[in-house]
Amino acid sequence: MPDLLLELFSEEIPARMQARAAEDLKRLVTDGLVEAGLTYAGAGAFATPRRLTLTVEGLTAHSPTTREERRGPRTDAPEAAIEGFLRGAGVRRDQLEARADKKGEVFFAVIEKPGRAASDIIADLVPQVIRDFPWPKSMRWGAGSLRWVRPLQSILCVLSSETGSEVVAFDVDGITAGDTTEGHRFMSPGRFSVTSFQDYEAKLKRAHVILSASERAEHIRHEAEQMAFAAGLELVADPGLLAEVAGLVEWPVVLMGTIEDRFLDLPPEVLQTSMKEHQKFFSVRNPKTGRIERFITVANRETADHGATILAGNQKVLSARLSDAAFFWENDLRVAKAGMGDWLDGLANVTFHAKLGSQADRIGRIAALAREIAPMVGADADLAEEAARIAKADLRSEMVGEFPELQGVMGRYYALASGRAPEVADACRDHWKPMGQGDAVPTAPVSLAVALADKIDTLTGFWAIDEKPTGSKDPYALRRAALGVVRMVLENGVRLGLEQPLRASFVHIAVQRAEDCWAYFQAGNPALPDDSVFLSFYSAKDASFDGAGLVTEKLVEGSFFLSTEKGTMFDYPRIQTLIPVRPLNTLASDLLAFFHDRLKVHLRDEGIRHDIIDAALAKPPADDLFLVVARARALAAFLATPDGENLVQGYRRAANILTQAEEKDGVEYRYGADPKFAETDAERALFDALAQAQAAIKPALAAEDFAGAMTQMASLRAPIDAFFEAVQVNADNQIVRRNRLNLLHRIVETCGAVADLSKLEG
Numbered sequence: 105m106p107d108l109l110l111e112l113f114s115e116e117i118p119a120r121m122q123a124r125a126a127e128d129l130k131r132l133v134t135d136g137l138v139e140a141g142l143t144y145a146g147a148g149a150f151a152t153p154r155r156l157t158l159t160v161e162g163l164t165a166h167s168p169t170t171r172e173e174r175r176g177p178r179t180d181a182p183e184a185a186i187e188g189f190l191r192g193a194g195v196r197r198d199q200l201e202a203r204a205d206k207k208g209e210v211f212f213a214v215i216e217k218p219g220r221a222a223s224d225i226i227a228d229l230v231p232q233v234i235r236d237f238p239w240p241k242s243m244r245w246g247a248g249s250l251r252w253v254r255p256l257q258s259i260l261c262v263l264s265s266e267t268g269s270e271v272v273a274f275d276v277d278g279i280t281a282g283d284t285t286e287g288h289r290f291m292s293p294g295r296f297s298v299t300s301f302q303d304y305e306a307k308l309k310r311a312h313v314i315l316s317a318s319e320r321a322e323h324i325r326h327e328a329e330q331m332a333f334a335a336g337l338e339l340v341a342d343p344g345l346l347a348e349v350a351g352l353v354e355w356p357v358v359l360m361g362t363i364e365d366r367f368l369d370l371p372p373e374v375l376q377t378s379m380k381e382h383q384k385f386f387s388v389r390n391p392k393t394g395r396i397e398r399f400i401t402v403a404n405r406e407t408a409d410h411g412a413t414i415l416a417g418n419q420k421v422l423s424a425r426l427s428d429a430a431f432f433w434e435n436d437l438r439v440a441k442a443g444m445g446d447w448l449d450g451l452a453n454v455t456f457h458a459k460l461g462s463q464a465d466r467i468g469r470i471a472a473l474a475r476e477i478a479p480m481v482g483a484d485a486d487l488a489e490e491a492a493r494i495a496k497a498d499l500r501s502e503m504v505g506e507f508p509e510l511q512g513v514m515g516r517y518y519a520l521a522s523g524r525a526p527e528v529a530d531a532c533r534d535h536w537k538p539m540g541q542g543d544a545v546p547t548a549p550v551s552l553a554v555a556l557a558d559k560i561d562t563l564t565g566f567w568a569i570d571e572k573p574t575g576s577k578d579p580y581a582l583r584r585a586a587l588g589v590v591r592m593v594l595e596n597g598v599r600l601g602l603e604q605p606l607r608a609s610f611v612h613i614a615v616q617r618a619e620d621c622w623a624y625f626q627a628g629n630p631a632l633p634d635d636s637v638f639l640s641f642y643s644a645k646d647a648s649f650d651g652a653g654l655v656t657e658k659l660v661e662g663s664f665f666l667s668t669e670k671g672t673m674f675d676y677p678r679i680q681t682l683i684p685v686r687p688l689n690t691l692a693s694d695l696l697a698f699f700h701d702r703l704k705v706h707l708r709d710e711g712i713r714h715d716i717i718d719a720a721l722a723k724p725p726a727d728d729l730f731l732v733v734a735r736a737r738a739l740a741a742f743l744a745t746p747d748g749e750n751l752v753q754g755y756r757r758a759a760n761i762l763t764q765a766e767e768k769d770g771v772e773y774r775y776g777a778d779p780k781f782a783e784t785d786a787e788r789a790l791f792d793a794l795a796q797a798q799a800a801i802k803p804a805l806a807a808e809d810f811a812g813a814m815t816q817m818a819s820l821r822a823p824i825d826a827f828f829e830a831v832q833v834n835a836d837n838q839i840v841r842r843n844r845l846n847l848l849h850r851i852v853e854t855c856g857a858v859a860d861l862s863k864l865e866g
Contacts, residue, residue: 106265108160109301111285115254119351121240122151128238129158136229141167142222150315152354159301166219176211223263227274234276250277260285264300287311288355290405312355321350327358328400332388337398340387345380353404359411361399361419367426370433372396373513378429383422432502440518447500459569467496469612474557476608480600483549491531492554494519512536538588545592556592559585564609567695586702593729602699602727606692696727703729712740715865722860738810739859747818754824755855761833762848777846786830793823794850801857810858817855824851
């Protein structure tokens with residue numbers, strides 16, 4: 105069984121495209137081989153800056169001969185129908201067979217397709233793969249029509265076996281496949297031939313090319329760590345940068361350089377970011393001081409001076425880059441020490457969203473909301489508000505303008521420079537978190553309050569203007585924001601009823617936009633701006649909220665007023681004709697349901713079924729996510745035990761009979777079960793068991809010992825079964841029947857004290 109070796113050799117492939125391209129090459133070729141009837145034992149794909157390589161082992165030498173019988177029209181069918189069948193089957197008239205059928209004789213075509221040699225299949229398949237290759241970006245060059253990520257220079261395609269090797273001959277846009285390749289561009293110029301993958305890999309290494317990207321990355325990491333260790337320093341781990349640099353070199357040569365003393369006092373994050381983004385350098389840190397003192401660069405060749413010239417050039421360029429960073433740092437520090445007022449004023453000119461105002465408007469809302477959330481998470485309200493007011497200030501700094509990924513990080517440094525408390529400074533850094541699935545959540549109370557306020561304001565704002573995520577689009581990353589809130593609540597064990605901050609945030613938006621509209625009228629505009637946003641309370645009888653400035657907003661049962669000291673008033677009906685007015689209660693409920701969906705996604709990795717979460721959510725309060733998850737986890741664990749099965753079976757038996765009776769009678773049996781109407785021992789035993797279970801369940805629920813509560817519920821299975829075996833619920837005596845149905849309700853109510861078991865599937 106032969107092995108296939110395929111190499112597509114080109115100019116430098118961008119590092120970010122290499123891994124995906126190697127996988128695409130393997131997928132497209134192996135899928136094509138299988139579709140053509142070949143099988144293989146294994147396949148591997150590799151990428152370097154100048155080549156994509158595929159090896160397929162244990163390939164069958166030929167595809168099998170296939171035989172297909174195809175039923176055609178009757179022998180006395182019109183000639184046109186028979187001719188059409190002949191064309192579709194690809195056979196002649198004399199190749200048809202007439203066979204007896206229920207309705208007469210019918211033509212059958214027997215189509216045999218002989219097997220093909222693997223080399224012929226590959227010769228047809230690979231050119232098509234090359235022409236249709238799914239590069240994110242591609243180019244044409246010269247006079248040819250082929251598109252490739254960079255100019256394709258040569259193709260190596262060899263089938264090898266124990267008896268030898270052969271070139272699979274084909275041509276792609278004037279490039280003929282052969283059995284030769286090239287090594288390192290500078291260290292081993294010239295072409296050489298290969299006979300198999302093992303021969304190819306060994307000769308490449310002798311020609312100063314390490315084929316495996318993982319091997320190159322491991323070599324870089326090991327050498328860099330050893331150099332840092334020898335100098336008494338440590339390498340700052342950066343897996344993303346390591347993967348990228350491994351895609352930039354074929355023969356990695358690791359070098360360590362020094363950073364000028366005048367830059368060592370820059371924040372380590374600034375040094376690390378500048379070197380990574382501009383030079384692709386790794387940072388080397390002094391573990392005693394935390395300062396970045398050296399850098400690691402990776403050359404693509406060995407030199408006679410052992411990299412001295414390369415290091416000298418890199419250090420010269422690095423000094424120029426770090427001079428810019430030092431300039432930004434010094435300018436920013438002057439603004440920070442003056443209180444950051446210039447930056448905060450500038451945020452009034454930065455639009456957050458046309459319908460939600462400027463960044464300064466948003467900061468005002470977040471600050472008010474952070475003050476309200478602070479007591480809920482154990483934070484100082486004054487510090488939370490102060491942190492929220494300056495948390496976005498670094499967006500106007502020169503450093504963050506150059507390196508946006510340093511937002512928040514620089515905010516902490518500037519807050520400390522301005523004399524703010526450490527808790528405030530930490531909140532400036534941490535309020536952005538979590539930025540992604542692997543990012544840590546804020547844990548300090550002030551940071552947590554500001555981070556929650558920030559994300560809740562984002563969500564309520566876009567909900568208010570009806571810019572919710574769709575199935576395929578989420579341009580404002582609202583799913584990530586909601587998941588961030590879920591993670592912060594759960595990982596910090598926060599007992600936070602979400603409905604209150606959601607409603608408060610919606611109100612802050614409404615008040616702020618009301619103030620904006622009044623200012624709009626004062627400027628002489630006759631109508632409300634098209635991008636105005638108002639919310640209304642349909643459930644509140646009289647809710648008043650004082651806003652800054654002249655405007656007081658009153659929302660009364662379908663009325664919406666903007667009043668001023670001068671007494672000018674605009675009523676709800678007029679506003680409703682000009683702008684959308686959305687009920688706050690509807691918005692809050694809709695957004696809470698969105699949080700519940702994110703909660704289900706978050707718990708999916710724990711193996712908690714969605715119906716278990718639905719059962720926990722059905723028991724109020726559904727806005728206390730920590731409590732909901734505690735119920736769901738306890739229920740999931742309990743259902744995995746025999747006691748859990750007993751609990752559900754007893755519940756369902758009682759619930760089904762009760763539901764049928766209520767539907768039939770058109771009444772609810774919810775009250776009045778009395779032991780004095782019990783007629784049997786089984787009935788009385790069930791009353792006693794329920795009384796004992798409820799007495800034990802109540803304190804367990806109060807202590808949120810849900811597992812203990814459900815253990816008590818499971819003890820009811822035996823008396824419930826005995827009750828159903830000995831007692832006819834639908835007795836002739838209506839008083840007894842009603843009492844027994846009310847008793848079933850007590851069973852359902854008791855068993856559903858932790859979660860609504862009717863939501864469980866199966």
